[in-house]
Amino acid sequence: MTDFTRSNAAQARLHELVPGGAHTYARGADQYPEGMAPVLVRGSGCRVTDCDGNEFVEYGMGLRAVTLGHGYRPVVEAVAAAIAEGGNFSRPTVLELAAAEDFLNLVPTADMVKFGKNGSDATTAAVRLARAVTGRVTVAACAQPFFSVDDWFIGTTAMSAGIPEPGTVSFPYGDLAALEAVLAEHEVACVIMEAATALHEPPPGYLPGVRMLCDRYGALLVFDEMITGFRWAAGGAQQVYGVAPDLSCWGKAMGNGFPLSALAGKRAYMERGGLRTDDPRVFLLSTTHGPETGALAAFRAVVHAYATTDPVGRMEHAGRRLRAGFEEITAELGIAEHLRVTGRPSCLIFQTCDPQGRSSQEFRTLFLRELLRRGVLGQSFVTSAAHTDTDIDHTVDACRGAATVYARALDHGGVDGFLEGRPVAPALRAYAAPRRLTELVR
Incomplete structure (x- = not known):
């Protein structure tokens, strides 16, 4: 035992x-x-x-x-070499330039990229940018498991204590008519979705249809590539299915376990967070540790592994x-x-x-x-x-x-006599029960 x-x-x-x-x-x-x-x-x-x-x-x-x-050795060795020369500086490094070039070579549907540390920061930056571009507030989020720890999404889950009205509406995956009904009823800033999941491949014509509806109703299309990126393909679901979003959000496997995320998208939108715009500036991503050298070196080693192995x-x-x-x-x-x-x-x-x-x-x-x-x-x-x-x-x-x-x-007829203790419970639930701790160790 x-x-x-x-x-x-x-x-x-x-x-x-x-x-x-x-x-x-x-x-x-x-x-x-x-x-x-x-x-x-x-x-x-x-x-x-x-x-x-x-x-x-x-x-x-x-x-x-x-x-x-x-412990994949090429990644570990790349990280060790990078941080030996310093991990964080007061100005951009050449590594940031090289990593951005690597990323945009992988994702040709995007013109610009900005790195962060976790996926929630990237998806929330996409929502913020879409709201600024469209002048709208409502987010249409596909009925999929998870998009962000931030209020606009967590407020829609069972674990919503402490969160005001999130301004988010839901639509089912694979149903164009349902999405069009949402877009017709609400002034939607963006449609955010995983293009595919472990359980759901896109029905024929579905993703091109989503793209068409977003264009028709003036909403930005955002693909969450946290899982599909580097698992479906190095270039994510948009590479596999051939549909280009306006913005895409990346994380998870970018650094093979080292913390790195990215917001990528079309130049016309991404520049709203830069210095080449006359529009009100959008606070996209600005993190102390977003460009630290270890994770960027890990990412470049991951890109090399995907280019040279399978x-x-x-x-x-x-x-x-x-x-x-x-x-x-x-x-x-x-x-x-x-x-x-x-x-x-x-x-x-x-x-x-x-x-x-x-x-x-x-x-x-x-x-x-x-x-x-x-x-x-x-x-x-x-x-x-x-x-x-x-x-x-x-x-x-x-x-x-x-x-x-x-x-x-x-x-x-059941697990009695086969299972000791209480069963597992959904990670996102309103109360600690049915797995509330009954004893505390002091």
């Missing part, structure tokens, strides 16, 4: 010092079975080790921020192999309608259902627990280029054991 004694002690102490016990809600202990939330000390490739010495094959890879693998191909190969093994197991056990893996090969997720076929957090928790016991860590099966055939074989073996327990619980 995998031991989590030291991780549990570290997690208890984290709850004393950090609200929620983690700096990202998706990394919280409430996203894992009780008493089985590893606190990590190191990683290499796709393997991570916790403070109890347990080793896991990791999926999700830093919330999709690591596509080349943990990370997307390796991610997709690993994902296809994992899905094939997984589906063979669930078919053998007769539970394929209850335990499924779905999504783009480089961005797989698993879906867990109870005996009645309803989505189930209890069965999700059971599956996570059994994977952890067998050396697999992940809230998904999102791969990296570092996942080798050996790692996939290990994962498929773990899935076989976990799915066998899952099948027994289905036959039993």
Whole structure:
């Protein structure tokens, strides 16, 4: 049995010092079975080790921020060389110029780029710019999981305490008529969306239709490329699907785990934040650490890796192999309608259902627990280029054991007797319950 004694002690102490016990809600202990939330000390490739010495094959890879693998040597060496010469200065560096050139070579639909440190800053800068350009306030955000920590988006979620009316309306993905109804009813500054997700490829004609509707109604089109960038392709979804947004927002895998984001777009709009405009200036992005040398060097090394190797191909190969093994197991056990893996090969997720076929957090928790016991860590099966055939074989073996327990619980009619503790809960919810801490360590 995998031991989590030291991780549990570290997690208890984290709850004393950090609200929620983690700096990202998706990394919280409430996203894992009780008493089985590893606190990590190191990683290499796709393997991570916790403070109890347990080793896991990791999926999700830093919330999709690591596509080349943990400790990828060319990135580490580029960062080390850059910061040895200084990390932050009072004027731009030649590295900022080189990184901007690299980025715009990757994303030819954009004319200008500005770097930041996190994705929320980039999406909020896009919203601010769109509001200034159009003179409108309302944001039309696609009904997709996440866009920003800022009020305009978080105010639309269940975790909206302390936020005034966000001025944001929602529309469903894949439905042009629904989007047109929103645009006709509201004076919309921008339409922000992921062009595709793990679960949804754009229907034929959908993205060109979105582009046409934005033009017709005078709204800017903003693509959120946080996940699709460097996972669908180096140039993101706009490269794959051939539709050019007015603005696009990037982050996550740009630095293979090093913090970097970007707002990119057409010159006519981006210049509103510069010195070549007679219009009122827009406060786009202005951060002390946005242009620090370490992350920019990491980005340039990532660009080189994508130009000289095939990370997307390796991610997709690993994902296809994992899905094939997984589906063979669930078919053998007769539970394929209850335990499924779905999504783009480089961005797989698993879906867990109870005996009645309803989505189930209890069965999700059971599956996570059994994977952890067998050396697999992940809230998904999102791969990296570092996942080798050996790692996939290990994962498929773990899935076989976990799915066998899952099948027994289905036959039993539920998880009682199979699962200790409370189930996982949605990361964004109005109250700490059902995973409220009942004890505090002093």
